Amino acid sequence: MKYMLLIFAGTDVTEPECTFEDWRVWDEKLDDAGIKVSGESLADLVTATTVQVRKGAKTVTDGPFAETRELLGGFVVIDVPNLDVALEWAASCPGSHDGGAVEVRPVADLG
Amino acid sequence: MIEQIYREERGRLLAALVHRFGDLDLAEEVCADAVEAALTTWPRDGVPTKPGAWLMTTARRKAVDRLRRDQTYAARLAVLAAEGERHEPAPELDEGLPDERLRLFFTCAHPALAAEDRTALTLRCLAGLETPEVARAFLVPTATMAQRIVRAKRKIREARIPFRVPGPDELPERIPGVLQVVYLVFTAGYADDRVDLAEEAIRLGRILHRLLGNREVAGLLGLMLLTHARTGTVPLEEQDRTRWDADLVAEGTALAEAALTGGPPGPYGVQAAIAALHAEAPSVEETDWPQIVALYEVLHRLSPTPVVALNRAAALAMRDGPEAGLAALPADAELTGYPLLPATRGDLLERLGRTEEAVACFEEALRLAQTDAERSRLRNRLDRIGQNTKLTE
Numbered sequence A: 001m002k003y004m005l006l007i008f009a010g011t012d013v014t015e016p017e018c019t020f021e022d023w024r025v026w027d028e029k030l031d032d033a034g035i036k037v038s039g040e041s042l043a044d045l046v047t048a049t050t051v052q053v054r055k056g057a058k059t060v061t062d063g064p065f066a067e068t069r070e071l072l073g074g075f076v077v078i079d080v081p082n083l084d085v086a087l088e089w090a091a092s093c094p095g096s097h098d099g100g101a102v103e104v105r106p107v108a109d110l111g
Numbered sequence B: 001m002i003e004q005i006y007r008e009e010r011g012r013l014l015a016a017l018v019h020r021f022g023d024l025d026l027a028e029e030v031c032a033d034a035v036e037a038a039l040t041t042w043p044r045d046g047v048p049t050k051p052g053a054w055l056m057t058t059a060r061r062k063a064v065d066r067l068r069r070d071q072t073y074a075a076r077l078a079v080l081a082a083e084g085e086r087h088e089p090a091p092e093l094d095e096g097l098p099d100e101r102l103r104l105f106f107t108c109a110h111p112a113l114a115a116e117d118r119t120a121l122t123l124r125c126l127a128g129l130e131t132p133e134v135a136r137a138f139l140v141p142t143a144t145m146a147q148r149i150v151r152a153k154r155k156i157r158e159a160r161i162p163f164r165v166p167g168p169d170e171l172p173e174r175i176p177g178v179l180q181v182v183y184l185v186f187t188a189g190y191a192d193d194r195v196d197l198a199e200e201a202i203r204l205g206r207i208l209h210r211l212l213g214n215r216e217v218a219g220l221l222g223l224m225l226l227t228h229a230r231t232g233t234v235p236l237e238e239q240d241r242t243r244w245d246a247d248l249v250a251e252g253t254a255l256a257e258a259a260l261t262g263g264p265p266g267p268y269g270v271q272a273a274i275a276a277l278h279a280e281a282p283s284v285e286e287t288d289w290p291q292i293v294a295l296y297e298v299l300h301r302l303s304p305t306p307v308v309a310l311n312r313a314a315a316l317a318m319r320d321g322p323e324a325g326l327a328a329l330p331a332d333a334e335l336t337g338y339p340l341l342p343a344t345r346g347d348l349l350e351r352l353g354r355t356e357e358a359v360a361c362f363e364e365a366l367r368l369a370q371t372d373a374e375r376s377r378l379r380n381r382l383d384r385i386g387q388n389t390k391l392t393e
Helices: A020-033 A083-092 B002-021 B024-045 B051-069 B071-082 B101-108 B115-125 B131-137 B142-158 B171-191 B195-211 B215-229 B246-259 B267-280 B289-302 B306-320 B322-328 B340-351 B355-368 B372-392
Strands: A002-010 A036-041 A049-054 A057-062 A070-079 A101-106
Touching (some): A020 A083, B002 B024, B024 B071, B024 B142, B101 B171, B101 B195, B115 B142, B131 B142, B215 B267, B267 B289, B289 B306
Antiparallel strands (some): A049 A057
């Protein structure tokens, strides 16, 4: 079953415990396990733009949609047997450390 | 007789079916079908020598029927089979029903489920309560409870929460969730004098203790037995200790000791030890209050909640006097709407002779009380103060 791991970075972290190397290692483990379906790191938040259409009127604003302190920095789609396995990957992801969070969403089966 | 077998076997049957088919909805339906068949044929043909095996065979036959008729189920199960979920062989019927309840316990108490949904599902699946009964236990409308159960089952199905016992490295973080659910059932039973609910929790606790050799499980069971051993829900100082159930006290105390042996203490073990100290004391005055205060210090470190602080303050009052207790009470802001806070304050004030203030506190507690049992206790207290005041006038 496919799950999307949405990686939200914490913004006010003074002493991060995870490094670039930790990310590289985690990414490598995903590849070795053969479970990665897709994934991207997103470009810096300053490059984000949000579009909303309400009653036919379009609004375009600078910045991300969510006004939260944790901001979407990237995602990975993995194919694993059940939620517990997906949660383990989320816990080992550096994104869930250092004030961040990883949201685990099953990919809808519309077929 | 059939009623009794039904209660014993239903949780085990459901768990075995969930394990066999990997689908909670299908398992519940065929479980109900099998039980219905039993209730029809057993009075007529007699109870089979292996009721569990009979139920399982019947349930599996019903499942095959359903899978033939209902494409949704068949499709779901096909997907699961394709993903290699069910690679374990089906349980042997001749040996009776294997006990898959532990898997079901951990699934119903999974952290991915909403907190209130976990308790609802556990009562439904493991205690075999019908939805209206579960609703009554938590003082919510049946429709609300039905919604919680539907939501929980949907989450399990669509997010694919697996039916498994966590591995050894996961158990330390998962066991507290299961224990909390069982304890919530127990306290819900006691809050409203629903003895049957409290006994259901104890039954679940016993199953857990048998299947899972863990010190905190022993602690929880000990705590429940020691609490249950007392005569009803009147306050400690009003109880007739000669009528406490000696067997339950002995069993509970042994479990409390086991919970605190061989490792750092957990919150249920400590609470069980406190309950054991109360149980071995011949009276309130002769209770080992210094030891109890010390245990509350440990408990507060493990579980720094306002309720624990409140209980610690009450114990402090017994060791050092009501003034010490009053000083240690948590702030009102921390426990808004919790009747035991003003009730405890009222009790301490009464002991200090500050009767008018005490009455105000008990009246506030009465306003906040949520059950008839609590309300009548508080009214009795106020009546007694009223009578005492008259006597001294």
